[in-house]
Amino acid sequence: MDFRLELVVIPVSDVDRAKAFYTEKAGFNADQDHRVSDEIRFVQLTPPGSACSIAIGTGLGVDAAAGPVQGMQLVVSDIDGARVELAGRGVDVSDVQEFPWGRFVFFSDPDGNRWAVQEVR
Numbered sequence: 591m592d593f594r595l596e597l598v599v600i601p602v603s604d605v606d607r608a609k610a611f612y613t614e615k616a617g618f619n620a621d622q623d624h625r626v627s628d629e630i631r632f633v634q635l636t637p638p639g640s641a642c643s644i645a646i647g648t649g650l651g652v653d654a655a656a657g658p659v660q661g662m663q664l665v666v667s668d669i670d671g672a673r674v675e676l677a678g679r680g681v682d683v684s685d686v687q688e689f690p691w692g693r694f695v696f697f698s699d700p701d702g703n704r705w706a707v708q709e710v711r
Contacts, residue, residue: 669709
């Protein structure tokens with residue numbers, strides 16, 4: 591039996607602002623934006639090449655306040671290229687940081703949800 595992680599809900603305070611950040615700046619694909627009712631809106635966004643998506647929206651049954659989720663991590667094969675791409679799209683991304691366990695950059699969305707990007711070759 592496979593147990594695949596395919597969707598993680600990220601709480602945000604402004605769905606349109608968050609969707610714009612993730613699609614226009616972070617480069618995620620907008621897979622769905624469905625308004626079920628006045629109380630429920632489901633937006634699914636997927637990083638390029640990822641099997642796991644994030645969901646943002648309203649009325650999704652998440653009790654957490656918007657931000658800050660920490661520990662979300664993307665993986666790339668070229669951290670320097672990833673940093674250039676993110677910065678070029680207007681993301682406030684850290685310099686490349688080197689640790690004994692890998693090379694990383696870090697950024698946050700408008701609600702303070704924090705992301706790490708790790709280079710794995």
